[in-house]
Amino acid sequence: MGKTSGVKAKLSESCPWLISVWCMPHRLELAVMDMLKKSNLSQEVMDVLHLLYKTYHYSPKSRRELKAVAEHLSVKVRNPTRVRGTRWTPHVEKALRILLKCSSPGSTGQYAVVLEHTEHLASSSRSAEVKGRSITVAKRMRNFTFITYAHFLLDILYIVRGLSETLQSNKAILPTVMSALKTAVSQIENLSVKCLRNSSLQQFLNLVHRHQGQGHDPTEFKFQGIALKGMPGEAADSSDLTTLPGNILAAMRTTVELIVTGIRERFDNLLCSADDIQGPGASKAVACFTVLNHDTWPEHDMELLTHGEADIEYLIQWFGPLLKSNDCDVEAIPYQWNLLKTLVHQEFQDKSYSGLWTVMLTKEPYKNDFKDLLQLVQIMLVLPVTAAQCERVFSAQTRVKTDCRSSLATETLEDLIRISSEGPPVCQFQPEAVAAKWMNSSTRSRRLAYKGWPGEVS
Known part of the structure; x- marks a missing residue:
C-alpha cells in the first residue's frame, strides 16, 4: 500500500479517483499499542501479564501448583494468556479479565490465587530468574494504584474490543463504522470523569466505598482477601472519578488522551466532517x-x-x-x-x-x-472498510492445506477455502445430497458395508 512508490501510488497513476483503505482493525490496534507503550502504568500492567504468562506457560510444575492453590481456596482458575506478539487487542482484554475475574464482587478469585502462588515462588524458587520475576510481580499486584488502574484499563479495552469486533465484521458498512467510532471515542473520553455502568472499575470502587461506609478504616481494605499497599485515606466515588488520588487520576486522563488522540489521527476522515x-x-x-x-x-x-x-x-x-x-x-x-x-x-x-x-x-x-x-x-x-476477511482466508488456507494434504489441486484448495470462510456453519450442513452424489458418481457401485476379504477382517 506504499504511499510514495507502492501499489497505491502505481494504481493512482492510472486511476486518480482511487480510494485506498488501510485495514481499520489494524489501525485501531496501532492506536491502542501506542497508548500501551507511552503510558507508564499501562506498561506495568502489560509487563505483569507477560511475566505471568511466561511463568505458567513454560512451567508445568507452576501450573500444577497454581491449580493446587486454587483447589485449596475453592476457586476455578485459568492459565494466564499471552498478551505480546502478533495478538489482537481483544486478547489483551481477555488476559486482563482472566486475572481480575472472581465469582462475585468481594469474593476470592484468580487474582488472589495467582498472587499467593507468586509470593510462594518468590520465597522458595531456586531459579534466580523466576524468583526475581515473582518478587516484581507480587510487589506490583499488592499496590492499590496498580490494581485500580488495571480495572480502568480493562474498561477501556472492553470498549476497544467492541469497536474492533465491529470493524472486523463482514457486514460492516461505512455508516456503521463511523457511528461505532464516534460512540467509542465518546465512551473513552467519559471514562476520565465517570465509570461505565457495571464496569470493572465501578465494581472495584464500590467495594472500597462499601468498606468505608461500614465504619472501617479505608487503609485496611482487602481485595479478594489481599491487603493492598498505598490505600488512600478516603474512598473514591465511582460516580465521580475526580475523587481518586491525584497520581491515579492523572494516569487515567493521560491514557484517555493518548488513545483518543491515536484513534482521531488514524480515523480522521471518518470522525471529521467533509468541511x-x-x-x-x-x-x-x-x-x-x-x-x-x-x-x-x-x-x-x-x-x-x-x-x-x-x-x-x-x-x-x-x-x-x-x-x-x-x-x-x-x-x-x-x-x-x-x-x-x-x-x-x-x-x-x-x-x-x-x-x-x-x-x-x-x-x-x-x-x-x-x-x-x-x-x-x-x-x-463497495468501499472496503475492513480487510479482516482476507486474514481469515489466510488462516483457512493454513488449516486446509496441511503437510498431509500438500498435493491438493488449486481448484480443490480454492473450493475448500471458500467453503470454510464463506460457507454456512457445519451445524447447518445437510449431507444427504452430497452423499447421494458421491454414491452415484462412480462407474462401479459403492459398497459401504464392505469389510475386506475374510483374511483381512480381524
Whole structure:
C-alpha cells in the first residue's frame, strides 16, 4: 500500500479517483499499542501479564501448583494468556479479565490465587530468574494504584474490543463504522470523569466505598482477601472519578488522551466532517459519502432542500472519469439527489440504511429514476472498510492445506477455502445430497458395508 512508490501510488497513476483503505482493525490496534507503550502504568500492567504468562506457560510444575492453590481456596482458575506478539487487542482484554475475574464482587478469585502462588515462588524458587520475576510481580499486584488502574484499563479495552469486533465484521458498512467510532471515542473520553455502568472499575470502587461506609478504616481494605499497599485515606466515588488520588487520576486522563488522540489521527476522515478536511483528496471523498446516510438528514423541508449539495458536487468531481466511463449522466445527479431526498423524507423514513439502498437499487421505478445517482451509491457500498476477511482466508488456507494434504489441486484448495470462510456453519450442513452424489458418481457401485476379504477382517 506504499504511499510514495507502492501499489497505491502505481494504481493512482492510472486511476486518480482511487480510494485506498488501510485495514481499520489494524489501525485501531496501532492506536491502542501506542497508548500501551507511552503510558507508564499501562506498561506495568502489560509487563505483569507477560511475566505471568511466561511463568505458567513454560512451567508445568507452576501450573500444577497454581491449580493446587486454587483447589485449596475453592476457586476455578485459568492459565494466564499471552498478551505480546502478533495478538489482537481483544486478547489483551481477555488476559486482563482472566486475572481480575472472581465469582462475585468481594469474593476470592484468580487474582488472589495467582498472587499467593507468586509470593510462594518468590520465597522458595531456586531459579534466580523466576524468583526475581515473582518478587516484581507480587510487589506490583499488592499496590492499590496498580490494581485500580488495571480495572480502568480493562474498561477501556472492553470498549476497544467492541469497536474492533465491529470493524472486523463482514457486514460492516461505512455508516456503521463511523457511528461505532464516534460512540467509542465518546465512551473513552467519559471514562476520565465517570465509570461505565457495571464496569470493572465501578465494581472495584464500590467495594472500597462499601468498606468505608461500614465504619472501617479505608487503609485496611482487602481485595479478594489481599491487603493492598498505598490505600488512600478516603474512598473514591465511582460516580465521580475526580475523587481518586491525584497520581491515579492523572494516569487515567493521560491514557484517555493518548488513545483518543491515536484513534482521531488514524480515523480522521471518518470522525471529521467533509468541511473540516482541508483541500481535495480521497479522505474528503470518504467523508462526503456520509451524506448518503438518511438518518442524518434534517427534518425541516427548507434545510433538506439544500442538504448535501456541496458533498454531492465533490463526489461528482472526484469520481467524474469513472462515472463517465460507465455512461453516467453526471449533469442529472444533482436533480436526482433533490428528488431522492424528498421521496425518502416522505415515504422511506422507517427504512434502515441497507434496506433503503436495497430498495432503490433493485426495485422499479427507483432503480431507473435514480440510475445516475445510484452509481455513487454503488461506489459507496463497495468501499472496503475492513480487510479482516482476507486474514481469515489466510488462516483457512493454513488449516486446509496441511503437510498431509500438500498435493491438493488449486481448484480443490480454492473450493475448500471458500467453503470454510464463506460457507454456512457445519451445524447447518445437510449431507444427504452430497452423499447421494458421491454414491452415484462412480462407474462401479459403492459398497459401504464392505469389510475386506475374510483374511483381512480381524
